[in-house]
Amino acid sequence: MTRAGAALIGLGLLLGVASIGPARAEQLIVSISNTRITVTPNYAGGELVLFGSIEKDVDTPADRGVYDLVVTVSGPRADMVTRRKERTLGIWVNADSREFLMVPGYLAVFANKPLEAIAAPEVLRRQQLGLNNILLTQRVGPDYADVVPNDAFRSAFVRLRSERGLYREETSAVTFLTPTLFRTGIPLPAAVPIGNYKVEIKVFADGALVTKTESSFEIVKVGFEQFVASTARHDGLAYGLVTALMALLTGWMASVVFRRD
Amino acid sequence: MQLYLPIADIPVNVLLILAMGAAVGFVSGMFGIGGGFLMTPLLIFVGISPAVAVASVTSHMAASSLSGALSYWRRRAIDPALAGVLLCGGLIGTGLGVWFFTLMRSLGQLDLVIALSYVVLLTAVGGLMVWEGLRAILRTRQGQTVLATRSGSRNWIHALPLKMRFKRSKMYLSVIPVVVIGLVIGFIGAVMGVGGGFILVPILIYLLRVPTSTVIGTSMVLTLFTMLIATVLHAVTNHQVDAVLALILMIGGVTGAQFGARAGQRIRGEQLRLLLGLLILAVGVRFAIELGIQPQDLFTIRETGGGA
Incomplete structure (x- = not known):
């Protein structure tokens, strides 16, 4: 400089x-x-x-x-994708998308x-x-920019x-x-x-x-639900194994309870 | 009674989900199928995202196929060798399926892939079953006897190498088609949240000529293991398995299945198949219509992470 x-x-x-x-x-x-x-x-x-x-x-x-x-x-920031559906061959398909970077x-x-x-x-x-003036950074191709409010x-x-x-x-x-x-x-x-x-x-x-x-x-x-949600997110393997075990237990219990033969 | 589903991120009525589990369980017990192809669409129709629906139903399928497999095991109606070879393919297929699921999700096309596969698979299988069911009923009306389908004729599959003896099914067969079938079912199961029994059983009967005495039990063993693996893999890669949702479904499902099985014994075979075919076809058509009508909102948002 x-x-x-x-x-x-x-x-x-x-x-x-x-x-x-x-x-x-x-x-x-x-x-x-x-x-x-x-x-x-x-x-x-x-x-x-x-x-x-x-x-x-x-x-x-x-x-x-x-x-x-x-x-x-303004709350915690995260990346978010907005997708637009378009009609292709008679069905509605996600076509174009924009990534919003670290938006509240x-x-x-x-x-x-x-x-x-x-x-x-x-x-x-x-x-x-105002919502129209707050910066919502988008990734547009290789560039990072906010666009006009009526985009x-x-x-x-x-x-x-x-x-x-x-x-x-x-x-x-x-x-x-x-x-x-x-x-x-x-x-x-x-x-x-x-x-x-x-x-x-x-x-x-x-x-x-x-x-x-x-x-x-x-x-x-x-609460319990939050505990479940954060475990699922941060400890996927343990969560998956416990869920699989739960499935096995439920299935086994059912076969014991309803045993007919 | 409202309950908040931690992963699906929506509040639901416990009784509604329990009733859905019981209804699907009833149908699955009646027809001797897993019912995943009904459960997943129902969950999607009540507003649970397709990704969560598929991933959670996999664990529900594991539970219901275990209780089924255990009772078939006690009746010695499972071919362990056949199940083992199917599983070799099934595990690879499940892995590929979860990988494909993750890929489509990151591309934003997962919902479409799930809906399209349901349309294709359900209308095809449902249509075939309705056609077969109608023909069978017509034949019996005309007083003809229905020929047993398990003829002794051999097809090209029996000319393949790497043959192996499957004792309990009394078959001598190449492992190649068995592994391939396991792989395809594992893949479809992981992507669509179905056990795959409703495709696997006909394939095993008509293509490999597996005797009806071992076919359902063996297919349940494949379902059990592929769905267990799929549950763990979905939990690790996509974090979309909702254990609370799955538990409610399991409880409803296994209970409903008991009553369904009893009801199923009172209906004649071909009518049962026609009913099941109509049901499958209806779900497929429902998905097709959904794809064709313009969505209320063309835009959707999904968080992709990077949160602080």
Whole structure:
């Protein structure tokens, strides 16, 4: 890297800090109702509650108007393949497919009003706010990229995840109890993936980001079924042998119980 | 009574699965077949993914074929030598089948392969059985006597080398066709989640001329071992064996089979075969229709791992 290049980047960093500096005149304090959720096999879904408060301080401009809030919750990441069926020789066959790389298993965006009313499209894109703006990396041939929001595979992916309650965007979920005190529910479907969840809270005023903070929670599954599932995944051989043994025992028991000859 | 299936990843009604196991067990006891070709499709029709259905039914088949094989063993209706040679092919076939299953799954074509093989196999076997059954019934109506199919005529199979004596079946036969048949059945069983008895028994009778006294018991021994191996291999490679699902099926299946066997003794042979043929044909046609109609959603998602 040339010295000029380094200087430019340095300058950019300085400017970046400078531009955020004066805007950070608010303090954001949040709390989640539960940071470790244990899910049993008959878990039918539930809801977490996120509370928070925006604290003004001396640097806050006196004419600061209303605050807007966007909460983004993203769950554990995994690779996923989306396939499209096409009609070939009269039957429906999986034809084309796209691989989504390390995308969140759960993704939810909550706001207090429609996102386009909170900030300009370009700000939303830069801040990755809303299901259409969050980066979902795809492998397209040899390249890694996200595509336009209305790409067939991307929209089908988001739609299918939404149908299972795993992706959601609710622009009236955040309610302000007072102009600075807010709350939002984080609904969790029954099929919620286990792992660590990141909660990003961004506060906007007059279309500009004023402050942000992060929080997290964890989902743990417990119970016999979970034990079975994790054994099957991590210890396939032992699991297979035990299942085979179980089959033999059941078959033998049946022949003893129902013996007629 | 809802129960969450850990591998299938869906909640199911225990009583429904138990009833399905019992119904298939009843049918299998009635016709003297394993019933995997009915169990797997039923599970798919209630919403369990084809991969999980196939892998879990393999262990169910192991259980039901063991209880069957034990009772045939006590009646000395198993040819150990024939079973052993069939197994040599069967084990290789099962290994190949599980490998093929894994390959198709990674290509996203597993569901299609399973559905297509069901369509082809079930419509062919079912169609043949219905045809045979109708002809037999017509013949008896016309008062003709049905000829015994086990004629003394020899075919090309008896000219093959590497001959071996199968004492209990009173046969002197090359091992080549036996190993090949075992291999094919093992392969089909692992891919489709069937014991393969409904194909194996006719092949053994018509092609190798195995006497009816040993054919069912021997085929059950092959089913038992190929399905045990398939269970372990599916568990190791695809992690798709749902032990909870399998246990419910086993309990329902072995119970139902007892009542089925009793009911089967009251129906005449050719009618029984016609019924079974219709049943097999119906399942095959159901799969064919499913393939032809446009799915509600053209897109599907599957997690491929890499999770943090």
